[in-house]
Amino acid sequence: MTTLQPxxxxxxxxxxxxxxxxxxxxxxxxxxxxxxxxxALVFLAPLAYSVYLSLFRDQLIGGTTFVGLxxxxxxxxxxxxxxxxxxxxxxLAVQVPIMLGIALLVALALDSGRLYGRSFFRIxxxxxxxxxxxxxxxxxxxxxxxxxxxxxDINGALGVSLPDPLSPDLVLASIGNIVTWEFVGYNMLIxxxxxxxxxxxxxxxxxxxxxxxxxxxxAIKLPAIRGALxxxxxxxxxxxxxxxxxxxxxxxxxxxxxxxxxxxxxxxxALSFNGQQHNYSATVAIVMGLITMVIxxxxxxxxxxxxx
Amino acid sequence: xxxxxxxxxxxxxxTPSGTSRSAPRLRTPRRRHxxxxxxxxxxxTVLTSLVLLxxxxxxxxxxxxxxxxxxxxxxxxxxxxxxxxxxWDNITETxxxxxxxxxxxxxxxxLYVGLGAGGATFLAVLGGYALAKFxxxxxxxxxxxxxxxxxxxxTALAVPTFLMFSKMGLTNTPWAVIIPSLISPFGLYLMWxxxxxxxxxxxxxxxRIDGAGEVRTFFRVAxxxxxxxxVTVLLFTMVATWNNYFLPLVMLKDPDWYPLTLGLNSWxxxxxxxxxxAVFNLVVTGSLITILPLIAAFLLLQKYWQSGLAAGSVKE
Numbered sequence: 001m002t003t004l005q006p007x008x009x010x011x012x013x014x015x016x017x018x019x020x021x022x023x024x025x026x027x028x029x030x031x032x033x034x035x036x037x038x039x040a041l042v043f044l045a046p047l048a049y050s051v052y053l054s055l056f057r058d059q060l061i062g063g064t065t066f067v068g069l070x071x072x073x074x075x076x077x078x079x080x081x082x083x084x085x086x087x088x089x090x091x092l093a094v095q096v097p098i099m100l101g102i103a104l105l106v107a108l109a110l111d112s113g114r115l116y117g118r119s120f121f122r123i124x125x126x127x128x129x130x131x132x133x134x135x136x137x138x139x140x141x142x143x144x145x146x147x148x149x150x151x152x153d154i155n156g157a158l159g160v161s162l163p164d165p166l167s168p169d170l171v172l173a174s175i176g177n178i179v180t181w182e183f184v185g186y187n188m189l190i191x192x193x194x195x196x197x198x199x200x201x202x203x204x205x206x207x208x209x210x211x212x213x214x215x216x217x218x219a220i221k222l223p224a225i226r227g228a229l230x231x232x233x234x235x236x237x238x239x240x241x242x243x244x245x246x247x248x249x250x251x252x253x254x255x256x257x258x259x260x261x262x263x264x265x266x267x268x269x270a271l272s273f274n275g276q277q278h279n280y281s282a283t284v285a286i287v288m289g290l291i292t293m294v295i296x297x298x299x300x301x302x303x304x305x306x307x308x
Numbered sequence: 309x310x311x312x313x314x315x316x317x318x319x320x321x322x323t324p325s326g327t328s329r330s331a332p333r334l335r336t337p338r339r340r341h342x343x344x345x346x347x348x349x350x351x352x353t354v355l356t357s358l359v360l361l362x363x364x365x366x367x368x369x370x371x372x373x374x375x376x377x378x379x380x381x382x383x384x385x386x387x388x389x390x391x392x393x394x395x396w397d398n399i400t401e402t403x404x405x406x407x408x409x410x411x412x413x414x415x416x417x418x419l420y421v422g423l424g425a426g427g428a429t430f431l432a433v434l435g436g437y438a439l440a441k442f443x444x445x446x447x448x449x450x451x452x453x454x455x456x457x458x459x460x461x462x463t464a465l466a467v468p469t470f471l472m473f474s475k476m477g478l479t480n481t482p483w484a485v486i487i488p489s490l491i492s493p494f495g496l497y498l499m500w501x502x503x504x505x506x507x508x509x510x511x512x513x514x515x516r517i518d519g520a521g522e523v524r525t526f527f528r529v530a531x532x533x534x535x536x537x538x539v540t541v542l543l544f545t546m547v548a549t550w551n552n553y554f555l556p557l558v559m560l561k562d563p564d565w566y567p568l569t570l571g572l573n574s575w576x577x578x579x580x581x582x583x584x585x586a587v588f589n590l591v592v593t594g595s596l597i598t599i600l601p602l603i604a605a606f607l608l609l610q611k612y613w614q615s616g617l618a619a620g621s622v623k624e
Contacts, residue, residue, distance in 0.1 A: 027522055028442030035435035035496060036450060042469065042488045044453075050468035102359060109356045114349040121356055123610055125363045130602040132551035134569040135595040138576055139366050142373070142592070150369070150387070185363060193617050242464075245553050249573055252580045265464075272467045273558070285464035 053282035064279075071283035080261040081284055085291070087172065088263050092240040095176035100232055103184050107191035108217060122192065126185035133182065133245040140178045141166075141253045166254035175246045183239070187232050194228035195221060230303030234296045241292045244269065264288045367599075374398060374596040378589040398593040405590055412564060413571035414597075417550060419482060420567055424489030425545035432492050432541055436499025437530055441507060454493050466558045473559065484559035485567070489549045495541040502537030502616065503530070539609055540616030550602055568598045 057067045075081055106125060110118055128136065143150045144165040155161050165174040198221060206216050222229070244265040251258045260270035264284065271281035369387060375398070380390035402410050439447065469488060470479060478484045507530050515525040531538075553569045560566060563574065572594050579586035606613070 025442075026444055028438040028444035028447065030522065031434045031438035031442070031526070032444075032450065035431040035491070038431060038487070038490045039454065042491055043465065046465045046468035046472055049472055050465070053468060053471070106356055106359050109352055112346060112352070114346050114352050115356055116348050116350075116353045121360055123607065124360055127367065127603055127606065128363050130547055130551075130606050131367075131599050132553065132569050134551075134553050134573050135370075135599055136366075138572065138591060138595055139370055142588070143366065143369060153387075181362065181366065184359070189617065193614075249553075249576075252577050268464070268467060269558075272470075278467065278471060281467050285467060289464045 050282045050286055053279050054286055056279050058277075058279055071280055072287065074280065075283050075287050078284070081264065081267060081287075084261050084264045084267050085288075088240055088243055091172060091176060091243065092237060094173075095179055096233070096236040096240060098176075099180045099184050100187055100229075100236060102180070103187035103232070104191055104229075106184075106188045107195060108221065110188075110192050111195040111221070112213070122189070126189050128182050128184075129186040129189075131182065134249055136182050137178055137246050137249040140174070140181070141250055144174055145253065166250070166257060168254075168257040171250070171254050171257040175243070175250065178246050178250075179239070179243075183236070187236070190228050190232055191225060194225040198224040226303065230300060233303065234299055237296055237299065238292055241265075241288065241295075370592065370596050370599075374589075374593045376589065376592075378586065381588055381592070394589070395593075398589050399597070402590050402593045402597065405587065409563065410568075410571065410590075410594060410597075413566050413568045416482070416565060417567040417569075420485050420489065420552070420556075421546055421549045423482075423486045424549040425542060427486070427490045428492040428495055428545040428549075429538060429542045431490060432495030432499045432545075433531075433534060433538055434526075435496050436501075436537075437503045437507075437526065437534070439496075439500040440503035441509065441512065441530075454496060466554060470558050479559050480561050480565065482565060485552070485556050485565075488555055489545075489552065492541070492545050492548065495545055498541055498544075498616070499534070499537055502540075503534060506533045506537065536612050536616040538616075539612040543605060543609060543613045546605065547602060568594070572598065 054071050055066060055068060056064050057071065058064050106121070109115055110122055115121055131139075145152065151162050151165060163170055165171070202220050202224075203216060206220055211219065242265050243263045247258050247262045248266055248269075251260075251262075260274065261267040265288070268281045268285045268288070271277045271284065275281075365387070372387060372389060373381060375393050375395040376390045377392050377394045377397075380392050380394065438444070439451065473479045473484050473487075478487070511529055512525055515529045520528065550567075551569060552567065553573070556565075556567050556570050560570065563571070566574065572591055575587055575594065576591045578584040579588065
């Protein structure tokens with residue numbers, strides 16, 4: 001999850017800028033051209049190449065042959081793929097609500113103006129976002145460890161034996177904790193920024209009507225930042241489905257618990273770079289991409305529809 | 309610019325204050341709404357402090373652990389110092405271990421960040437300016453395609469990008485890391501929203517009437533007005549490239565081209581390999597050194613990027 005999650009990308013587009021129709025010309029392309037050229041090279045071309053790859057199969061005898069949609073058929077019957085998809089879905093269902101819930105509560109607390117030392121809270125809780133996933137995972141990996149970790153300390157100090165966070169039963173929750181730690185502050189900041197631009201006249205009106213804090217939150221603040229909530233949800237979903245860094249870095253510490261088909265992304269990586277099955281790997285990546293897009297799109301439709 | 313509401317309330321918001329309840333009366337008359345001046349709550353502060361602790365304890369652990377020798381790490385409690393204070397030794401050893409490969413990784417990271425994040429910001433500023441201030445054929449289509457592509461899991465592109473770059477002879481060179489870093493759809497979006505608000509079209513017209521060409525208008529009129537937005541985009545693209553792990557992992561085989569993230573992970577894995585030397589103290593110290601520049605950048609520039617971010621947030 002090191003990729004920059006664009007929080008604002010799919011937001012309701014801003015009103016069309018004041019552009020004078022009579023100035024419609026090609027000048028804009030001079031400025032946008034460089035971006036589009038690189039974008040085509042690093043986004044569109046690999047995407048097209050990926051689709052092309054997925055239609056072929058590399059055989060020991062006979063070389064590369066066109067197989068149509070056979071790879072897709074194989075992917076849909078692939079138990080390892082479905083198991084990994086199930087794992088990230090479980091992760092998504094538990095981790096994302098917890099993370100976004102905490103982020104929202106903190107953002108509301110900051111916005112309420114009732115905290116002492118507001119800017120200290122805001123910047124401190126955001127800081128983990130600046131920590132690379134590698135460092136975050138190594139750090140938590142050490143802390144989870146019983147050897148020189150905090151878990152070992154607690155066991156020693158209290159004479160208890162906590163379950164090993166890196167055991168097969170708990171490792172998914174442990175990864176969830178790392179991801180939550182990395183992104184709770186980032187999401188908090190997105191929500192907080194959205195809350196800051198809610199017109200304050202609304203609060204005044206609500207106060208005159210005798211609305212309490214909770215009512216102001218549910219009737220004004222949450223609807224006002226619905227766009228930001230939807231965006232954060234969508235990008236958290238994409239992030240969960242892309243899960244790779246944390247499990248792969250944790251893998252040497254939790255050898256039995258994390259396999260190379262632990263998440264769909266890990267699976268495509270292993271297929272390609274350990275197994276040399278580039279064509280099948282591309283197919284799995286495309287299937288995963290399609291599933292992600294469908295779910296993200298569904299969330300967006302649902303999120304934008306309800307209430308006004 | 310940022311919404312007047314946000315700036316006004318942010319500016320007059322009392323920052324860390326032990327000020328008592330009489331404080332609101334002293335504040336500027338601009339804050340008319342009593343809804344803006346609620347009582348401070350100890351309970352809420354304590355509850356939020358739990359999240360604060362959660363966020364900071366691992367960083368404190370890292371800072372303390374960086375002062376320990378490898379034996380000290382396993383011997384002492386995680387959140388307190390060991391008898392031996394080995395921070396300076398650790399730092400020296402981190403930079404000299406394996407002929408100073410860490411320094412090499414640091415320089416690589418700076419190279420990737422400089423060209424990748426710098427380039428990404430430049431392209432995003434140019435593109436955002438174009439989307440905000442010009443009407444041209446295909447404008448809407450470009451935006452739809454860029455946003456659509458963001459929903460494609462970026463890592464799903466890694467394999468085909470690798471194969472493509474490998475055919476072009478770019479893998480295992482810095483270009484394989486730098487070129488894909490040049491695109492930041494988030495940066496483009498943010499600059500678009502920001503430029504729409506920050507650059508009055510009349511000002512551009514005036515510059516043109518005065519005979520300035522498009523390039524000159526951009527550099528002399530638009531660029532200074534875009535500064536807070538540029539700082540924001542630059543910080544976020546810097547984080548993305550400084551922290552990048554997956555892309556270099558796929559693209560690079562030669563440790564001499566590793567960025568810090570890959571290097572640290574290779575040090576960590578070294579302990580698990582046969583005959584590999586465990587250097588956990590260096591992993592910990594190297595991690596601390598890796599995160600400090602970004603944390604410093606965020607702290608020092610917070611005034612700018614936070615206002616830039618507020619302008620890019622939802623506004624209806």
